[in-house]
Amino acid sequence: MRANCSTRGLFDGLVCAFMLLLCCQLSATTVSQKPDTALTVVEGGDGGGDSGEDATTATEDEESILKVVQPTSEWQTLKPGEAVPRGSHVRLNLQTGQREVRQGEEQRKYWARKLREKVEEGQHHSFSTAELKEALQKMEELHAENSDNNEDTVRSQFRPLEELKREMADLDMLVETDAQILSRLLAQFRSTNITTERQLKILLELEYLVHQVDNAQTLFSMGGLQIMLDCLNSSNYQLQEGSAFVLGSALSSNPVVQVEAAENGTLQRLLTLLATPRPHSVKKKVLFAVASLLRHFPHAQNHFLSHGGLQVLSELFRGEGGEGLRVRIITLLYDMISEREMVLQAGMEPIPDAAHEERLRQYSEVPLQPQLLEGGWCTLVPELLDSSEHDWREKTLRTLLAMAPVCLSQYRSDGTLSFTLGVLKGQYQELVHTERNLGEENGYFGEILDLLDTLEFKLKWL
Template sequence: MKQISSHVGGCSLTCLIRAFLIVLSCCHIFCALSQKSEGALMVVEYTERGEGAAGEDEYVTVHDDDEVEEDLEVVQPTEQWQTLKSGQAVPAGSHVRLNLQTGEREVRLGEEQMKYWTQEHREKGKVQSSFSPDELKQAMKKIKEDLNFASKDTDHQDVVASKYRPLEELKKDMAQLDLVVETDVQIMRRLVDQFRSSNTTTEQRRSILLELEYLVHQVDNAESLCSMGGLEFILEGLNSSDFRLQESSAFVLGSALASNPVVQVKAVESGALQTLLTTLATAEPLSVKKKILFAVASLLRNFPYAQRHFLSHGGLQVLSELFRLDGGGILRKRIVTMLYDMISEKELISQAHLDPVPDVSYEERVRQYSTVSLQGELLEKGWCSLVPQLLDSTEHDYREKALRALLAMASVCLDQYRLNSSLLSSLLSLKDQYQEMVQSEMIVGEENSYFIEIVELIDALQVKMK
């Protein structure tokens, strides 16, 4: 009995001690929970764990629950995790985690903040959470300077504005003038009506043609002029007895035809080629012939159908007569250039099959150019002996055009070249002359000159003639 009592008494004492410790712990926890901590935070868990990675760090998104005291240091989060020290505060929306390995809190930018974190923000670095008194003074000084400058700028604007009239007044004046803005088509229609008027003088018609020449450089305007009957009165001007109207009409026609297939087709269908050849054979002034040659060249360029009609209507015969009568050489150069362009076009078409992806219209163009027997006509009409005469000119440009044409015609004229002693001597003389010019330019430090190109043309022609 004595032993049992002693055991019961010891057990009661132990139980009392344990109960006292439990109560003490509860009081301590209650006090800790009721006391406001310095960095109280309300957290919403946003846990991210890797696949099968037990013990990974937990990520939490932090929102301010209590007001942060003014003396707390605000940490500016970045893209990288950084340690959050005791007494530090973080902006709302930042991500905070408890590193289970180190036991420290870490912070970085939240997801929404990361969206707008641009390269520009990265380069600016950390933003200062406070400014020194000196920095504030400098900022206030800068504001005052900006205000003073704005005031001076306003005064300057007032001075400038006083020199000009208000926009509303200008609008009223424009309305009183009853100005009408015309499109190009309306202008051309008005000019065509004026040209056809019986009261319009020759000088006025010439002025109208010059205005039209300026407008038809645009492809759409040239086509619109044809659709409103402009080709008819232009051809009438070519048949005029006044050479000034002939010159201006040919100028307008050449500009409208240049690189415009639609107008080229309409011109051939309206008989413009026959009119041009007739005028070219009968016109007297040199200025008229130059403009007509310009129109003929524009009509024939890249248009094998017109080239075939040109040959069938005696175009080469007209050009040969003009070539023989031209003493100055200006018409000769234009004629030889036009013939060279026609030969080169056909050669380029024959070489187009070498392209990896030929044009869809290639076969049709080859067929059309095959109907143009230009080189045979050149041989028959005596151009193998006419073109070399252009080498006698003193102009370097004329000689270059002649050499290029001679090379292009070599396939049909080679036998005649070899029999032409005048051509052989001209080539030798020109080669010596241009080699001396090349040497002179090399002495003064100039290379790859225009004269080297002419020497190369002469060499190429001499090689073909051997």
């Protein structure tokens, strides 16, 4: 039979006919079965899976007594003593306990290509036993060739190790540690011919680096503190602002730096800047540095109060155009009051810790609350409730609650405060109602309303 049609339908039909004739021809070559139950793979094929039992390779003599099963694209059951071509897929059916086989991927590709060649040449679509053996051998060579190509492809995606080592060595020559960067920046800052513009850029770089605790300590060990203090005394307001910004970032949550700054008179210089005419941009950064120095540092807080720090903040709070500074000031007061109360409350519990006992003693010696009362802060802080900013109102309410133990009697005698609280409560009740209609049960306005309710309760019942 010759194939005279090149259409795809005829080709698919020829493939099916070829597979059927192939199975019939191999079945006709069956001889006596091998009495062993081990799976045998006929030599000359491409290796596939096995059933988990020992697999052996048949010799030419053994092949003559084996029944070679030619797999198809479907799973078929293997009987004891039957052999399969190399490259077949074999599995153990756990439900039936029998071995099953089907064609491997390479087998299907090869036979499809071989059949296509036969059809294109106009040859009869049948194969002899010798051709089948040759085909199996070709399949093994094709598989080996594909493996080599895949290995070459993988190798092309990577570079030699020695080349990578050389590049890494070159990179090491260009890498600077943070300490080296700090040293270089300070050396440039001290240069006599440096411009103010360049100094300001260096201060910004330093501020970024000192957010890391180790870098801040390294900066101070290199003399960076004295450089910042000199900049605070500069006549250039931009340098004052930049150096105060660096100091505030370096002092934040860094006890080692806080102690060194306190011992070198940093607080006095910062208070001087706050007490003398300066642009508000400078005073904001200076106030940030003061707050960073005082937080969680009772020794500095005591020093701050003894040097009239609250009086300086009071004048700043009352000054014209200082609305933006007021929130920063009451936030500082709130932090100082709340951290002191937390330490004192923790001290009521029996904690056998000498360090904690010393910290408790230091905080107990800070006369913060009496000075707040004497400095008129009980009437100053409520003024911020007139602001239209919700954030300002929230911070003011929290500070009022923190000062309540010493200011409660003055709160009650302040008719303006009671009226303002009533107005605000009505406003925030409406805002909370709107929030809940939008599906927010515990929204931001609800938190402010809770603060108002708590303060109102203290005024009426405590």
